[in-house]
Amino acid sequence: MAGHKDATRSDLSHRRQPPLQASRDLVRPIPARPHGTVSPMEIRLARPGDAEAIRAIYNHEVTTSTAPFDLVERSSEDQQAWLAARAGAFSVLVAEIDDDLAGFASLSPFRERAAYRSTVENSVYVAADHRGRGVADRLLENLLEVARTSGFHSVIARIGGNNEASTALHTKHGFREVGVERQVGRKFGRWQDVTVMQVVFDDA
Numbered sequence: 533m534a535g536h537k538d539a540t541r542s543d544l545s546h547r548r549q550p551p552l553q554a555s556r557d558l559v560r561p562i563p564a565r566p567h568g569t570v571s572p573m574e575i576r577l578a579r580p581g582d583a584e585a586i587r588a589i590y591n592h593e594v595t596t597s598t599a600p601f602d603l604v605e606r607s608s609e610d611q612q613a614w615l616a617a618r619a620g621a622f623s624v625l626v627a628e629i630d631d632d633l634a635g636f637a638s639l640s641p642f643r644e645r646a647a648y649r650s651t652v653e654n655s656v657y658v659a660a661d662h663r664g665r666g667v668a669d670r671l672l673e674n675l676l677e678v679a680r681t682s683g684f685h686s687v688i689a690r691i692g693g694n695n696e697a698s699t700a701l702h703t704k705h706g707f708r709e710v711g712v713e714r715q716v717g718r719k720f721g722r723w724q725d726v727t728v729m730q731v732v733f734d735d736a
Contacts, residue, residue: 598693
């Protein structure tokens with residue numbers, strides 16, 4: 533489940549834009565809401581050692597879904613470089629359950645030009661065997677708090693394909709559909725649309 537971020541864009545170019553104020557103090561271990569006998573969930577900042585687990589989650593989506601528009605799986609080297617490039621307000625959050633990395637989320641610059649600096653784009657991915665446990669919900673909740681506290685004004689979600697679950701998740705957290713990019717990608721032998729959703733903090 534993801535607010536689609538096309539990983540073919542130059543993720544490493546984010547270094548050229550200094551991030552806004554980092555929000556590391558915001559991200560603390562947060563237990564999941566009680567729900568039967570579900571194991572506690574921790575939301576924390578990603579560490580270098582999480583790279584392979586993140587890569588496994590992402591590559592599963594590359595090969596099975598239209599969430600990312602990548603067509604080739606990410607290599608270990610590319611994943612390590614992607615994670616190393618994330619810092620400050622653009623850090624990666626992960627969800628951990630029973631010492632297993634259940635999902636990850638990140639914020640990325642929306643556009644490179646300076647006037648877009650107050651807007652970011654979000655991504656959320658959950659491991660297949662942890663779906664239905666509220667992982668995406670908790671990740672997006674914390675990611676939006678990072679975005680707000682870091683001083684961003686709005687967050688864009690670009691949802692590839694007909695991903696109703698992702699659309700519902702983002703709607704729950706205040707996003708509204710602002711457009712559809714028709715047939716902008718081709719994957720699995722079909723043209724794919726991208727639904728664009730946005731949440732604006734303190735809309736005035």
